Amino acid sequence: MARALGPERRLLAIYTGGTIGMRKEDGVLVPGRDLAAVLKTMPMFHDAEHAQACGLPEDTLLLPPASPSQRVIYTVLECQRLFDSSDMTITEWVQIAQTIEQHYEQYHGFVVIHGTDTMAFAASVLSFVLENLEKPVILTGAQVPIHALQSDGRENLLGALLMASQFVIPEVCLFFQNQLFRGNRTTKVDARRFAAFCSPNLLPLATVGADVTISWELVRRASRQGRLVVHSGMERDVGLLRLYPGIPATLVRAFLQPPLKGVVMETFGSGNGPSAPDLLQELRAASARGLLIVNCTHCLQGTVTSDYAAGAAMAGTGLVSGFDMTSEAALAKLSYVLGQPGLNLDQRKELMTTDLRGEMTLPAIDRCPRSPRGSVLGRGLAWLLELGNNQEVDAVRDALVPSLACAVAHSGDLEALQVLMELGSDLCLKDFRGQSPLHVAARAGQARVVATLLQRGAQVDAHDQDGYSPLLLAVRGRHERVIQLLRAANARLSSQELEDAGTELCRLAARGDSAGLRAWVQAGADLGQPGYDGRSALQVARAAGNWELLAFLQGPESTVQAQSPDTEVLPGV
Secondary structure, eight states: OOBOOSSEEEEEEEEEESGGGOEEETTEEEOOSOHHHHHHTOTTTOOHHHHHHHTOOTTEEEOSOSBTTBEEEEEEEEEEEEEOGGGOOHHHHHHHHHHHHHTTTTOSEEEEEOOSTTHHHHHHHHHHHEESOOSOEEEEOOSSOTTSTTOSHHHHHHHHHHHHHHBOOOSEEEEETTEEEEGGGOEEOOSSSSOOEEOTTSOOSEEESSSEEEOTTTSOOOOOSSSOEEOOOOOOOEEEEEOOTTOOHHHHHHHTOTTOOEEEEEEBTTTBOOOOHHHHHHHHHHHHTTOEEEEEESSSSOOOOOOSHHHHHHHTTTOEEOTTOOHHHHHHHHHHHHTSTTOOHHHHHHHHTSOSSSOOOOOHHHHOTTOTTOOHHHHHHHHHHHOOOSHHHHHHHHHHHHHHHHHHHHHTOHHHHHHHHHTTOOTTOOOTTSOOHHHHHHHHTOHHHHHHHHHTTOOTTOOOTTSOOHHHHHHHTTOHHHHHHHHHTTOOOOHHHHHHHHHHHHHHHHHTOHHHHHHHHHTTOOTTOOOTTSOOHHHHHHHHTOHHHHHHHHOGGGTOOOOOTTOOOOTTO
């Protein structure tokens, strides 16, 4: 990731309402319409002369030159109903995500103009709703309307437009007061000052001054896992409960009743709460009936731990640690996790304690579980995970991954393979020998790795630079279970491999190698295939007087169970 290239960058600005476009009516601020018309009157937001010369449509605005070789063109899409952000809900945020999905291919980036009161909630929800994001989505707004003389709106909106157009940062972000934050790490901390937001447990992704400074090591990489996915099935029956000293157990019991399905509970300090037996019993009872409760500290900075007896008592009731998530992020994540179909409670708890969108910092012991044996491979992959994100680092990573993937496949290290999958690695890429991880795993007889790769869509009939397929390599290694898996995935020996099989079968027959012959039969070879001298394996065995092998060759069906192409590939092989 680096500075965005190209002479023209197109953005969609989605205007939902908020203070930035408000006007006073009867002494109070209300959402104002036609923000685009206001922006057109401001030279910093619209180069009218150049736009007219280019024949741009009326609804399209053009920023003054961002650089000598690049122009930023943007369209303001105004929502039919404009909101004070206090009235925004998950429903509206999902609709924003669906709007981004509808226009995703038309624009290089998106700016969401939103009210500040619930902007941290909005950014957190959008970060989970939008999966496989490869383009910037930046929320911004203002503490003072944009047309007011002393407004922060102009600086915030212009900064958001420039960040979304000039840099490839594939995250949901929030831009305010010259700082770009990861959206799901933010919270609003001031109702009046222009520095309204902070990111308590993660430094800003970028800071804008005379120069733009981007902390690329913090920016998440594009997942490369496929096209954009919008998760519209977010669970609405989630809640937020803040503990206070002396809170009655009866009040907690009343709050934790159905239809509530999940709760973010704000506790003291590092995750501590009252140790009153009746309160702890209410939490245990709620957890036992399937309510998912996430423990988050109400402190701005720090993380949930079990260092204190009070914290350990809370953990013993079945609560899930929220680590250092903001309450906004935890509530959004809870809604997302509970909205995923087909998961049991344990699986949902595991998702809640997994870093999905950069929303939490896991303890060091949980961040690096990939290499329990401290292997070279494990350390190398951990290093890959910790690398920053820029064009040069991406190039290094992309060059190393194919060889590392092949090394992982050869060792049979499923944990390391999972790390590569999380990196978004293409497991069909080949190393310098033209071998894919499937080639290597098949040659080494690593059946569990082969099964995993096949489930991930590995190409079963790919050939390396020597012309060998994974199936042929498995045959040569006499790896019967691997042959079964490949055949079940419709792998077939090529015509050239079958043509060469006759001579190999005769060689094996001459040596009395029934295991080698059995592997060829499993792979679909014909024992009657003649070798280079016109003789078949059967004739070679008869000439050698090998009666045991002859019996096998004459009746292979009694000795060899050829694998049916319809055999299921089992993930747990």
